[in-house]
């Protein structure tokens with residue numbers, strides 16, 4: 001079967017029933033078309049087919065070369081297709097976009113809305129980059145887009161921000177939002193496995209992509225942070241404006257230094273409103289054991305939300321994987337089928353976006369040999385405005401190597417980055433120093 005292509009944009013669908021009659025039809029039974037029968041698409045179909053949910057019926061599965069995807073447990077009356085036009089021209093009420101990426105997913109979503117269908121998606125890249133225009137198109141066509149699965153998988157954080165916490169004025173998020181990084185870091189911590197081996201293991205288990213760059217470099221989490229900032233902080237930001245630092249370069253020995261300080265290491269996504277500035281960053285951080293973020297293991301996600309009136313609220317659970325993500329998708333389908341009204345969207349504000357969190361850092365430098373002195377490191381840091389708080393004890397396991405680690409006083413990230421760059425040029429320094437900010441308690 002030929003690979004499906006996108007049909008020309010349908011500006012106005014030929015026979016679109018009026019919105020009210022579509023809503024009545026939906027109340028009688030919502031017909032669902034899944035676009036993309038991969039990990040999540042298949043899991044959603046399983047939820048819908050294993051124990052039928054009143055008011056929701058799977059009607060279409062769309063995927064390129066769909067014959068190889070067919071499974072016996074999908075009822076016979078479900079149509080399989082690789083022709084999107086067939087779905088758009090059908091009486092399906094909701095299109096569930098689960099292919100991922102920006103294109104052709106964006107075009108499919110636009111076409112579905114223009115064809116008078118509501119959309120559910122788990123696609124964080126699409127909703128982070130083009131969410132505003134798609135939501136506007138949905139309003140224009142009288143349809144809805146729900147995307148609860150796009151952040152934290154099965155943990156209903158977006159619904160909570162839009163409904164349960166809507167009465168507060170939220171000012172801050174700190175979260176562990178990427179399952180792949182969490183698998184890698186938990187593995188390095190539990191077994192002392194080096195980064196490359198931990199990544200390979202996680203890839204073998206199917207929990208990391210063949211190309212994991214977007215996960216380890218923070219791109220994936222910055223998309224989720226941008227969505228959270230829009231929904232919870234009413235801040236209009238793009239993911240590329242979020243300061244990012246990769247988890248590559250972390251060594252198992254860094255966990256031993258972190259433990260000395262009562263911390264573990266996690267990829268943390270933070271956003272905070274300070275006046276007219278939105279500080280936003282995704283980076284590996286030292287996380288105190290007292291923080292709920294330190295208890296995330298494997299594909300668990302956690303988010304701490306701070307509100308002006310309600311203080312801190314913590315969410316945690318399975319942030320990735322077919323099953324948990326399918327739950328979020330099906331919950332959005334139920335919300336559409338029940339036509340439940342969400343809180344009206346609040347106006348968005350523009351902020352200057354900066355990664356300028358003033359934080360204390362663990363800095364570990366691998367010297368060429370043990371006789372190289374720590375004083376030059378101290379000098380280099382202080383020349384760049386970074387003061388040392390204390391020098392850390394050498395962990396037992398690092399007796400044979402020539403690492404030195406210090407804890408700095410709070411400083412600006414720009415000063416730290418310059419100091420690290422200068423330190424790298426010193427003849428006694430063997431490799432790029434590792435610098436990890438500490439999450440404030």
Ligand SMILES: NC(=O)c1ccc[n+]([C@@H]2O[C@H](COP(=O)([O-])OP(=O)(O)OC[C@H]3O[C@@H](n4cnc5c(N)ncnc54)[C@H](OP(=O)(O)O)[C@@H]3O)[C@@H](O)[C@H]2O)c1
Pocket residue numbers: 004035036037038039040041062063064065097098099100101104122123124125149150153319320321322325
């Ligand atoms: N997996 C998770 O744990 C998770 C968690 C939260 C959110 N999400 C989001 O959920 C979405 C789906 O993720 P996934 O893990 O299920 O991805 P996946 O396993 O790669 O599945 C994608 C499916 O879409 C099909 N597809 C892709 N491009 C297509 C095209 N141009 N035409 C027709 N079919 C196409 C693929 O077909 P082929 O088999 O032919 O490639 C595949 O069956 C993504 O937006 C992802 O970010 C995933």
